[in-house]
Amino acid sequence: MNLLDVLIIPKDDAVAFTFFTGYMAMLAAAIFFFFERSRVDDKWKTSLLVSGLITFIAAVHYYYMRDYYVATGENPTSLRYIDWTLTVPLMCVEFYLLTKAAGAKLSLLWKLIIASVWMLVAGYIGEAFNPEGGDSTHSVLWGFISTLGYLYILYTAWFGEVAQLAAASDNEVVKRGVRILAWFVLVGWAIYPIGYMCMPGGWLNTAFGWGSENVDLFYNIADAINKIGFGLVVYNIAITSSKKVQTA
Numbered sequence: 001m002n003l004l005d006v007l008i009i010p011k012d013d014a015v016a017f018t019f020f021t022g023y024m025a026m027l028a029a030a031i032f033f034f035f036e037r038s039r040v041d042d043k044w045k046t047s048l049l050v051s052g053l054i055t056f057i058a059a060v061h062y063y064y065m066r067d068y069y070v071a072t073g074e075n076p077t078s079l080r081y082i083d084w085t086l087t088v089p090l091m092c093v094e095f096y097l098l099t100k101a102a103g104a105k106l107s108l109l110w111k112l113i114i115a116s117v118w119m120l121v122a123g124y125i126g127e128a129f130n131p132e133g134g135d136s137t138h139s140v141l142w143g144f145i146s147t148l149g150y151l152y153i154l155y156t157a158w159f160g161e162v163a164q165l166a167a168a169s170d171n172e173v174v175k176r177g178v179r180i181l182a183w184f185v186l187v188g189w190a191i192y193p194i195g196y197m198c199m200p201g202g203w204l205n206t207a208f209g210w211g212s213e214n215v216d217l218f219y220n221i222a223d224a225i226n227k228i229g230f231g232l233v234v235y236n237i238a239i240t241s242s243k244k245v246q247t248a
């Protein structure tokens with residue numbers, strides 16, 4: 001392989017393009033959240049720090065993933081799952097911080113973290129050990145196991161503890177914000193299983209011939225929506241309910 005292959009963006013490669021723009025967008029978002037921290041009330045500073053960490057951790061992984069992808073043309077599965085194993089639990093922390101004022105306990109945070117690690121470990125086994133040759137038994141089984149973790153988080157955000165605590169919150173902005181985040185989990189997170197099913201032997205791979213490069217295309221689009229979008233919702237909650245900003 002030529003060194004230049006690593007440094008140039010192939011003009012006809014949409015996946016490589018999303019790796020490069022994804023990297024830049026995550027980095028810009030992280031800088032934004034870190035700087036805006038100083039504008040919100042103290043009680044919101046941790047939430048914005050976490051938004052910044054999520055996008056910063058993603059930016060670092062995108063930096064390595066785009067090189068890996070451009071150099072090999074393969075899905076950077078391990079880097080992808082290391083990124084998610086750090087950032088998805090941090091998104092659970094966001095839910096916990098938002099509902100803490102309404103009485104959320106640490107046990108809620110642990111339940112969400114365990115469910116997300118369950119979801120991701122099963123997804124990793126499904127992807128990393130997917131057999132060559134198009135037999136989907138392995139990926140369907142582990143995809144199903146993974147989905148149980150996803151459904152648990154979805155249920156908690158819409159009907160379970162997170163939803164109930166947000167409903168009990170006396171802050172209208174938090175109420176509305178948590179509802180929007182629940183929509184992210186329902187719609188934005190549902191993009192990931194679509195990417196997963198583009199793996200060799202996956203349902204979308206066999207039904208529509210969607211190649212495995214689409215795994216990363218869907219993951220990159222979903223990451224941008226979910227990590228930056230999620231962070232902006234949290235940012236909006238923090239800034240609209242900060243006294244500092246209202247009186248300025």
Ligand SMILES: *C/C=C(C)/C=C/C=C(C)/C=C/C1=C(C)CCCC1(C)C
Nearest residue numbers: 123143146147150189192193196226
């Ligand atoms: C920042 C990264 C995020 C929000 C990643 C979320 C990932 C998922 C919701 C992944 C879900 C999956 C399934 C529900 C089944 C198939 C395997 C996965 C891991 C792609």
